[in-house]
Amino acid sequence: MREITYAEAVREGLSQRMREDSDVFVLGEDIGVYGGAFGVTRGMIEEFGPERIRNTPISEAAITGAAVGAALTGMKPVLELQFSDFITIAMDQLVNQAAKVRYMYGGKGHVPMVVRTPSGSGTGAAAQHSQSLEAWVAHIPGLKVVQPSTAYDAKGLLKAAMEDPNPVIFYEHKVLYKSKSDVPEEEYTIPLGKADVKKEGTDVTIIATAIMVHKALEAAEELEKRGISVEVVDPRTLVPLDEETIIASVSKTGRVIIVHEAVKRGGFGGEIAGVIAESEAFDYLDAPIRRLGALPIPVPYNPVLEKAMIPQVEDIIKAVEETMRGA
Amino acid sequence: MTDWAGRQSDEVVKDWLRQMHLIRFFDEKVDEFFAKGMIHGTTHLCVGQEASAVGACAPLKDDDMITSTHRGHGHCIAKGAEPDRMMAELFGRVTGYCKGKGGSMHIADVDKGNLGANGIVGGGIPLAVGAALTSQMKKQGKVAVCFFGDGATNEGSFHESLNLASIWKLPVVFVCENNQYGMSGPVKDMVNIEDIADRGASYGIPGRVVDGNNLLEMADVMEEAVMQARSGSGPVLIEAKTYRWKGHSKSDAKKYRTREEEKDWRTNKDPIKRFEEWLLEEGRITKEEAETIRQSALDEINRAVEFAENSEEPSMDTILEDVYA
Numbered sequence: 001m002r003e004i005t006y007a008e009a010v011r012e013g014l015s016q017r018m019r020e021d022s023d024v025f026v027l028g029e030d031i032g033v034y035g036g037a038f039g040v041t042r043g044m045i046e047e048f049g050p051e052r053i054r055n056t057p058i059s060e061a062a063i064t065g066a067a068v069g070a071a072l073t074g075m076k077p078v079l080e081l082q083f084s085d086f087i088t089i090a091m092d093q094l095v096n097q098a099a100k101v102r103y104m105y106g107g108k109g110h111v112p113m114v115v116r117t118p119s120g121s122g123t124g125a126a127a128q129h130s131q132s133l134e135a136w137v138a139h140i141p142g143l144k145v146v147q148p149s150t151a152y153d154a155k156g157l158l159k160a161a162m163e164d165p166n167p168v169i170f171y172e173h174k175v176l177y178k179s180k181s182d183v184p185e186e187e188y189t190i191p192l193g194k195a196d197v198k199k200e201g202t203d204v205t206i207i208a209t210a211i212m213v214h215k216a217l218e219a220a221e222e223l224e225k226r227g228i229s230v231e232v233v234d235p236r237t238l239v240p241l242d243e244e245t246i247i248a249s250v251s252k253t254g255r256v257i258i259v260h261e262a263v264k265r266g267g268f269g270g271e272i273a274g275v276i277a278e279s280e281a282f283d284y285l286d287a288p289i290r291r292l293g294a295l296p297i298p299v300p301y302n303p304v305l306e307k308a309m310i311p312q313v314e315d316i317i318k319a320v321e322e323t324m325r326g327a
Numbered sequence: 328m329t330d331w332a333g334r335q336s337d338e339v340v341k342d343w344l345r346q347m348h349l350i351r352f353f354d355e356k357v358d359e360f361f362a363k364g365m366i367h368g369t370t371h372l373c374v375g376q377e378a379s380a381v382g383a384c385a386p387l388k389d390d391d392m393i394t395s396t397h398r399g400h401g402h403c404i405a406k407g408a409e410p411d412r413m414m415a416e417l418f419g420r421v422t423g424y425c426k427g428k429g430g431s432m433h434i435a436d437v438d439k440g441n442l443g444a445n446g447i448v449g450g451g452i453p454l455a456v457g458a459a460l461t462s463q464m465k466k467q468g469k470v471a472v473c474f475f476g477d478g479a480t481n482e483g484s485f486h487e488s489l490n491l492a493s494i495w496k497l498p499v500v501f502v503c504e505n506n507q508y509g510m511s512g513p514v515k516d517m518v519n520i521e522d523i524a525d526r527g528a529s530y531g532i533p534g535r536v537v538d539g540n541n542l543l544e545m546a547d548v549m550e551e552a553v554m555q556a557r558s559g560s561g562p563v564l565i566e567a568k569t570y571r572w573k574g575h576s577k578s579d580a581k582k583y584r585t586r587e588e589e590k591d592w593r594t595n596k597d598p599i600k601r602f603e604e605w606l607l608e609e610g611r612i613t614k615e616e617a618e619t620i621r622q623s624a625l626d627e628i629n630r631a632v633e634f635a636e637n638s639e640e641p642s643m644d645t646i647l648e649d650v651y652a
Contacts, residue, residue: 025464051464057494062487066460067455069471072442073461092484096447097454101435106426107649109437144652166651167589239652 001184005039007177009151010116012039013158014056014078016187018048021076024162027054027063028080037082038118038177038228054267064090068098068167071113076162083129084119084171087137098167099142104224110165114158118174120261121210121306127298130306132262135288137169138271139239144168144192145238149213151181153236156190164192193240197249204255204320207246207272209235212259212311219316228324238268250281255323257290261310264293287323292316332385332546337556337611341620343385343542344606347377347599348624350401353410354573356628357417357431361577368418371398371537375540375572377561378598379504380405382545383472385565386553391488392440392458392471394451397432398504398571399444402474406441408434410627411634420638427641440469449475449482452501456488459497459556470498470556472549477505477514479522488563489530496561500552501532504539506571512583524599527564539567540598570596 004012017022017327025048026041032055035042045053056063057086060081081087087094094115101109121130138145146161148154148170161168198213199220208216213234220230233249235241250256256276258269269291276282276289292311300306332340353369354372361370373380380401384393387406395402403413408424409541412598416423417431424434435443442458445451462469478501479485492499503523507514519527524534533555536550552563570592574581606612612620 009431057487057490059487059491061484062456062491064454065484065488066457066491069394069442069454069457069459070461070464071457072437072454073458075457075461075464077457092447092450093453097445097450102651103649104425104433105435105443106428106439108423108425109435109443116342141650142652268418 001182003180004151004183006151006154006172006176006179007038008191009155009183010040010172011042011044012183013155013187015044015047017159017162018052019273023074023077024076025052025054026078026080027056027067028036029056029058029082031055031080036080038174040050040177042078047231060086060089061093061190064093065097068111071111072101072109072169076112078114078116078162081115081117084117084133085131086127087117087133089205092297094137094143094167094169095140099140101118102166103142111140111167112165113168113202114161114168116170116172118177119171120175121310122175122211124301124303124306126158126301130293130299132260134171134238135262135266135268143239145171146192146209146236147171148236149176149210149234151179151183153190153196155183156188157192157236159187159189160192163189166193171210190236192237193242195233195235195242195245197231197245198234199230201229201253203229203253204257204323205231205233205249205253206257206259206320207233208233208259209238209268210261212261215311215313216259216316218313219320222313222317225318230320234271241275243279246272246275246283247279247281250276251284254284254286257292257316257319257323259292259311259316262293264291265296265297267293269293286325287326290323330547331550340606340611341616342619343381344599344602345620345624346381346405347542347602349410349627350377350380350404351599352625352628353404353413353631356480356632358573367419368430369576370417371576373398373401373571375592375598376504376506376569377401378545378602379502379539379567379569381504382542383505383549385475385546386550387470387472390440391469392442392455393474394442394455394471395444396451396457396476396479397444397446397448398476399434399474400431403434403441403444408436408441410631414631414635415638418635418638419640420635421448421641421645422634422638426645442570447486449479451475452479452488453485455499456492456497458490459499461496462498463495468557470500470553472500474501474502474504477503477507477518477523478509480526487495487624489527489532492562493530493532496559498556498559499562500556501562501564502548502564504565506569508571508575508583510575522566524566525565528620532562532564534564534566537565537567540596540601541568542598542602545595557574560625
């Protein structure tokens with residue numbers, strides 16, 4: 001199998017769907033000849049033309065709402081929000097419109113749209129271009145939330161998102177865009193709501209999302225050398241959440257660390273911790289549930305501070321060792 | 328003026344009268360029920376604004392689309408909604424348009440082109456733009472009519488949407504019903520221009536001011552706008568000057584205006600009375616026919632109430648219906 005990057009996987013997944021389904025189109029800021037701020041749609045306007053790779057003005061409220069309206073009337077829009085921080089400007093249309101329509105209209109009306117948006121820090125883009133706000137949307141009944149951590153997952157999850165009759169917020173991690181993995185050329189689907197055990201282990205479970213999956217795997221490798229067998233679970237989608245896989249893993253290992261890049265306070269890790277605490281896995285816990293997340297600060301510009309804000313491999317190793325000691 | 332409205336058949340013009348009566352009786356009945364505590368929640372009535380709703384929908388085809396507002400009962404009826412299912416929705420009954428889960432501010436009938444009323448001021452404007460985009464991309468020839476009030480034109484979504492619709496030449500007609508008042512005061516406190524229609528100029532969109540209480544004028548201007556939108560020449564912004572007879576919502580002391588002003592609008596600018604007078608003057612209708620139309624509309628609303636009252640409440644096992652995430 002060939003290796004391609006995460007960005008290429010997203011582009012390939014999008015292009016393959018667009019070749020098969022003429023209702024699918026992409027809209028967003030600078031996605032045309034520029035190819036999008038991160039180059040994800042590069043070359044697509046040449047293949048699909050400006051009707052279906054639709055460059056928009058800088059109007060997040062209107063383009064998000066237009067995507068909702070188009071979805072409600074028979075199209076399958078994929079909206080690229082240039083940075084996930086800009087979701088703040090699109091919130092009314094996502095939260096009060098897209099998420100509500102189906103239930104509020106008594107089941108008449110579907111909103112088959114995908115919002116693709118790059119999140120995360122690590123690029124020196126500072127406080128307004130580096131956030132991880134996935135917990136905001138995960139809190140809203142009516143929005144599905146996806147966070148792929150690999151190129152393989154990105155392509156398969158994107159297909160599921162594009163085929164879903166409901167609104168899906170699809171978080172791409174901007175630092176992962178250049179990461180590579182084996183990705184089949186043909187289309188394939190990874191169903192939403194299916195976690196992936198990225199590495200099996202017996203002593204402790206690390207539940208990690210997005211870029212933290214890679215940091216957790218790196219930590220696990222080091223910990224193996226120190227005699228600790230780590231299981232790494234990637235939920236892949238926050239809504240729906242594969243509670244079964246999480247509970248099974250924690251029941252097996254009896255110890256759990258939850259790691260995400262988002263600010264720890266009010267982060268989705270609290271929800272995962274709650275799911276575990278309320279489940280039968282609680283009876284198997286040999287140590288308190290640990291959460292690692294970002295400090296509660298705006299993302300700083302300085303690279304040393306920026307890095308210090310979010311959990312690093314060493315932090316995960318330390319947390320695992322403390323958990324193993326029962327500290 | 329094209330006099331398109333005046334050239335319509337007797338059958339059509341009489342139906343416009345019927346629709347206006349339906350809207351008025353519907354909202355007056357709702358007003359009564361709220362006062363009696365028979366309906367819970369809140370509601371926003373469009374009594375006095377019947378001509379802008381009926382006139383705006385007059386030139387529409389069945390498969391054209393609308394988006395509406397929190398003050399949307401009139402738009403629904405003008406787009407062909409059944410008053411019984413609307414009333415059932417206000418009663419929270421399972422036979423309502425949203426199975427009792429939406430209420431007054433969310434009545435929708437997507438399959439019939441009513442993309443929904445909206446509780447967020449300005450929230451429906453981008454949706455109409457998106458619906459028009461679908462029509463353009465699928466070459467459906469449909470037009471989206473986007474209703475909103477004067478207050479919504481101070482929202483960012485209004486400005487962003489007009490610009491977007493203009494650059495893409497989308498088949499959408501923006502209809503601002505300027506009923507002169509927000510929740511607590513006059514529009515002139517919040518907008519520093521005389522005509523909201525002028526706001527179209529910023530986006531290269533023609534703006535037209537219409538007497539929103541004159542059904543014929545409203546329908547004529549709409550017909551032109553709908554033609555333009557349908558032909559691919561892009562959107563139009565229409566400002567219908569009208570007047571909300573009732574308060575903002577169910578509890579409004581209307582401290583911001585005088586009873587004399589209200590009386591003047593009710594007596595001298597009643598859109599239903601004006602249209603009826605025109606019909607009589609033109610010999611399009613007899614007094615007896617006018618009375619029959621009025622009475623049959625009232626009967627229909629009374630039947631709607633009966634239908635709503637006799638409908639079932641949603642059962643508890645529907646609470647998780649239509650939930651997917």
